[in-house]
Amino acid sequence: MGNKFKESIHSAVNNANLTGALGKFSEAYKVNRAKAYEGIDFEELRGKIAELKSYAASHFEELSDQFTQNAEACGAKVFRTNDPAKVREYILKVAQDNNVKTVVKSKSMATEEIHLNQYLEKAGIEVGETDLGEWIIQLAGQTPSHMVMPAIHMTKEEVSDLFSKEVNERLTSDIPRLVKVAREKLRPAFLAADMGISGGNIAVAETGSIVLMTNEGNARLVTSLPKIHIALVGIEKLIEKFADVATILEALPRSATAQLLTSYVSIITGPTPNCDGTMKDLHIILMDNRRSEMAADPKFKQALQCIRCASCLNVCPVFRLVGGHVFGKVYTGGIGTILTAWFDELKKSEDIQGLCIQCGACKDVCPGKIDIPDLIMEIRRRLVLKQGVPLLQKTIYAVVNNRKLFHGMLRAASIAGKPFTSGTFIRHLPLFLADLTDGRSLPAIAEEPFRDRFKKISQPRLKERVVFYAGCLIDFAYPEMGESLIKILNKAGFEVVFPQNQTCCGAPARYNGAYEVAEKNAIDNIKALLSVDAAYVVSACPTCTVALAHEFISTFESVGQTEWLPKARELAGKTADFSTLVKKLVDEGRLALKEGQKLGAITYHDSCHLKRTLKVSQQPRELLQRTGYELTEMFECDTCCGMGGSYSLKLPEISAPILQRKLRNIKDTGAATVAMDCPGCVMQIKGGFDQDGASIKVKHTLELLAEQLDI
Amino acid sequence: MIYEQFKARAEGVSAEVYRFATKKAALDFVIGFLQEEGLADMPQQSALWAECSFLDGVDRDVMRGLAGLKFAVTRKLASEARFGISQMEWALADTGSLAQNSTAIEQRLVSSLPTIHIALVPTSGILPDMPALLSRIHPKECAYLAMITGPSRTADIERVLTIGVHGPERLVIVFVDELGGTV
Ligand code: SF4
Numbered sequence: 090m091g092n093k094f095k096e097s098i099h100s101a102v103n104n105a106n107l108t109g110a111l112g113k114f115s116e117a118y119k120v121n122r123a124k125a126y127e128g129i130d131f132e133e134l135r136g137k138i139a140e141l142k143s144y145a146a147s148h149f150e151e152l153s154d155q156f157t158q159n160a161e162a163c164g165a166k167v168f169r170t171n172d173p174a175k176v177r178e179y180i181l182k183v184a185q186d187n188n189v190k191t192v193v194k195s196k197s198m199a200t201e202e203i204h205l206n207q208y209l210e211k212a213g214i215e216v217g218e219t220d221l222g223e224w225i226i227q228l229a230g231q232t233p234s235h236m237v238m239p240a241i242h243m244t245k246e247e248v249s250d251l252f253s254k255e256v257n258e259r260l261t262s263d264i265p266r267l268v269k270v271a272r273e274k275l276r277p278a279f280l281a282a283d284m285g286i287s288g289g290n291i292a293v294a295e296t297g298s299i300v301l302m303t304n305e306g307n308a309r310l311v312t313s314l315p316k317i318h319i320a321l322v323g324i325e326k327l328i329e330k331f332a333d334v335a336t337i338l339e340a341l342p343r344s345a346t347a348q349l350l351t352s353y354v355s356i357i358t359g360p361t362p363n364c365d366g367t368m369k370d371l372h373i374i375l376m377d378n379r380r381s382e383m384a385a386d387p388k389f390k391q392a393l394q395c396i397r398c399a400s401c402l403n404v405c406p407v408f409r410l411v412g413g414h415v416f417g418k419v420y421t422g423g424i425g426t427i428l429t430a431w432f433d434e435l436k437k438s439e440d441i442q443g444l445c446i447q448c449g450a451c452k453d454v455c456p457g458k459i460d461i462p463d464l465i466m467e468i469r470r471r472l473v474l475k476q477g478v479p480l481l482q483k484t485i486y487a488v489v490n491n492r493k494l495f496h497g498m499l500r501a502a503s504i505a506g507k508p509f510t511s512g513t514f515i516r517h518l519p520l521f522l523a524d525l526t527d528g529r530s531l532p533a534i535a536e537e538p539f540r541d542r543f544k545k546i547s548q549p550r551l552k553e554r555v556v557f558y559a560g561c562l563i564d565f566a567y568p569e570m571g572e573s574l575i576k577i578l579n580k581a582g583f584e585v586v587f588p589q590n591q592t593c594c595g596a597p598a599r600y601n602g603a604y605e606v607a608e609k610n611a612i613d614n615i616k617a618l619l620s621v622d623a624a625y626v627v628s629a630c631p632t633c634t635v636a637l638a639h640e641f642i643s644t645f646e647s648v649g650q651t652e653w654l655p656k657a658r659e660l661a662g663k664t665a666d667f668s669t670l671v672k673k674l675v676d677e678g679r680l681a682l683k684e685g686q687k688l689g690a691i692t693y694h695d696s697c698h699l700k701r702t703l704k705v706s707q708q709p710r711e712l713l714q715r716t717g718y719e720l721t722e723m724f725e726c727d728t729c730c731g732m733g734g735s736y737s738l739k740l741p742e743i744s745a746p747i748l749q750r751k752l753r754n755i756k757d758t759g760a761a762t763v764a765m766d767c768p769g770c771v772m773q774i775k776g777g778f779d780q781d782g783a784s785i786k787v788k789h790t791l792e793l794l795a796e797q798l799d800i
Numbered sequence: 801m802i803y804e805q806f807k808a809r810a811e812g813v814s815a816e817v818y819r820f821a822t823k824k825a826a827l828d829f830v831i832g833f834l835q836e837e838g839l840a841d842m843p844q845q846s847a848l849w850a851e852c853s854f855l856d857g858v859d860r861d862v863m864r865g866l867a868g869l870k871f872a873v874t875r876k877l878a879s880e881a882r883f884g885i886s887q888m889e890w891a892l893a894d895t896g897s898l899a900q901n902s903t904a905i906e907q908r909l910v911s912s913l914p915t916i917h918i919a920l921v922p923t924s925g926i927l928p929d930m931p932a933l934l935s936r937i938h939p940k941e942c943a944y945l946a947m948i949t950g951p952s953r954t955a956d957i958e959r960v961l962t963i964g965v966h967g968p969e970r971l972v973i974v975f976v977d978e979l980g981g982t983v
């Protein structure tokens with residue numbers, strides 16, 4: 090990560106206005122969004138959107154032809170190009186041919202993408218943004234920090250300073266008054282403009298229509314008052330059928346601003362009359378700028394299902410801390426990282442891709458059903474493919490995969506007290522077990538790892554068997570969790586087998602883009618875990634469970650490894666996370682817990698991978714409640730704790746405030762215990778409370794359940 | 801039922817909703833409203849009424865007696881008017897929206913430039929939702945389909961919802977049963 094990038098993060102997280110505004114907004118957003126979607130089957134709706142957008146992405150050429158034909162038949166002029174430079178030249182030519190002096194614009198990300206304003210202004214044409222947020226940004230000489238709310242990072246005081254200069258009058262920071270000033274100031278600009286430039290939210294091939302949505306009403310004026318209208322539309326906005334407009338209109342306002350519909354929607358099909366009786370000179374530019382290339386990429390084609398609602402930004406725990414500017418000048422947040430890698434260049438995404446903590450919150454709300462974290466991982470993978478794995482990291486992976494050596498080093502470091510702050514490479518370990526950060530303590534590394542303790546545990550002779558996959562954290566830091574798991578499963582009549590050849594699940598390598606290493610990890614683990622005949626393979630770490638159940642397969646697919654795919658699928662079929670397996674055993678009557686006791690208040694933290702990838706959230710809650718814990722839900726129970734594997738190491742300035750927020754939400758419940766199903770989260774949150782001094786017990790669900798087995 | 805749903809949704813986004821059985825009652829309401837709000841023959845107080853079927857059979861000469869109310873829509877008059885009056889053909893119950901074939905520029909001028917937009921709507925024009933509307937429209941016959949949901953709004957400064965940016969700050973919806981059946 091470059092120093093400049095680090096500095097931009099530093100100044101963003103220390104900008105109280107920014108983090109305050111974004112924090113408040115993101116909290117309100119979740120509630121309002123849910124309300125806006127009441128009575129709507131979101132999964133069904135986004136299924137439809139994904140399908141129709143994906144169809145469009147596979148037929149860009151045909152749909153562009155069809156759109157062109159239909160729009161031209163209505164009298165519009167359509168210009169198609171792949172090249173942003175040609176777009177700029179075309180617009181300038183239309184302007185010059187018509188002696189255009191001033192232009193009014195309604196909000197358009199596509200024009201931002203090609204830096205149109207600067208270009209036209211250089212040619213002596215005055216360009217005025219009319220969306221209030223965009224206008225503020227323009228006056229401030231900045232770039233938008235959010236796709237839907239470009240000026241969300243600015244305070245009303247800053248806006249009043251800008252406007253005061255503009256109207257030569259000292260204004261207060263009264264927001265309704267500021268809005269009035271904007272109305273009064275911009276109205277003459279609308280009336281005087283020779284040309285209007287808009288984007289397009291949707292372009293319909295079947296009819297040659299473009300759809301524009303605004304709340305302020307500026308798009309109506311931009312498309313009605315000037316005699317020339319140019320709409321710049323990225324081809325990913327194409328859809329085939331007119332009726333499908335309704336599908337997108339159902340989701341876009343709800344997801345973008347939690348509205349049932351934006352105040353104004355205009356569907357324009359061909360030129361309309363001007364005020365003087367002439368007809369509008371309507372130009373529609375279909376811009377490719379690498380979108381068809383993206384559509385031809387089997388992985389990234391999915392990103393074209395985006396309807397630009399920005400909800401992925403609104404729910405992102407990282408975005409709400411750093412805001413948009415850290416991501417760059419045009420597209421921001423998770424999807425922005427992907428779009429920047431394509432519309433700009435892969436290299437530009439090198440730093441920003443690292444901002445994603447892979448929590449999956451965005452994927453859950455995306456109306457285009459895009460797996461944003463997965464695509465960001467793919468960017469990582471491609472960057473590594475291009476640039477190779479640094480030697481240092483290679484050494485690290487070699488150590489990680491030598492379990493004995495790895496444990497020895499961690500243990501030595503742990504005993505030394507100041508573990509990873511010195512030494513040659515150990516402080517760069519891309520791993521869970523390091524701590525350089527303020528606000529979190531390092532877990533003690535067990536003297537004897539689970540793999541050695543296991544050999545000394547005597548289990549009753551039982552007919553059925555379960556294979557246990559421990560993962561780094563339970564093996565090296567929390568072996569007692571492994572022991573609890575054995576106790577519980579023995580009680581249910583299973584003997585627990587621990588194949589000694591199991592190794593790192595490959596997540597650290599994979600999350601750093603080193604897929605070849607992850608591939609090797611996967612093969613080694615498959616060999617080890619399938620070597621024993623057992624009913625289940627169980628893991629008590631969601632990150633590991635996800636690796637076993639999903640990622641081995643997708644890693645193989647990514648690197649073209651076909652030989653081991655069937656075995657990976659076999660393993661995936663047998664894999665279960667701890668709570669799901671135990672819930673099942675309890676339901677089947679194979680396992681009895683003490684029930685109905687008075688164990689006091691508890692709150693539950695949903696780990697990202699468990700909740701969003703494995704879709705498990707009720708099972709642990711039900712088990713805990715059954716034994717007699719009284720569940721008090723915390724605010725944002727399923728928001729990331731900031732751990733994210735090595736993330737807390739690489740970006741401590743982001744990880745730390747995310748953790749602080751989590752600690753506060755836990756404390757606010759008043760519960761004496763917080764439970765979770767992930768040893769990584771235990772480490773993060775326990776470490777946080779250690780430093781914080783609060784006496785809240787942080788436990789893995791299995792530790793709590795092991796105390797409540799019915800004898 | 802469908803009317804109640806519309807009313808609730810439209811009021812939810814700060815529109816004002818009225819309903820009258822007859823054109824006469826609706827007209828009385830509109831005239832009363834204009835007068836109460838200070839209709840006068842001067843900039844920022846005048847009203848502009850765009851051509852619509854509501855006006856069929858209405859004695860415009862009588863209304864010409866109202867100083868400040870005009871029927872010939874121009875860009876200049878629209879930009880000076882405080883009131884814009886037009887007829888919107890459809891209403892969407894599930895979002896509280898109005899819709900109109902706005903191909904004629906006059907329709908857009910009176911509904912976007914003035915501070916208050918009064919929209920007359922035949923009660924029978926209430927449709928359940930967007931798909932119902934889009935299935936009734938053929939874009940080839942409707943170059944500019946306009947939908948309006950509540951007054952103009954922004955939240956661009958500190959996320960504070962503020963009404964009336966570039967479009968009207970009030971949207972007054974007047975349903976007229978007589979304009980076409982009952983719902
Ligand atoms: S996965 Fe989480 S951190 Fe990454 S972009 Fe999505 S919401 Fe943000």
Ligand code: SF4
Binds near residue numbers: 456
């Ligand atoms: S990626 Fe999904 S959530 Fe993000 S802007 Fe696009 S459609 Fe919206």
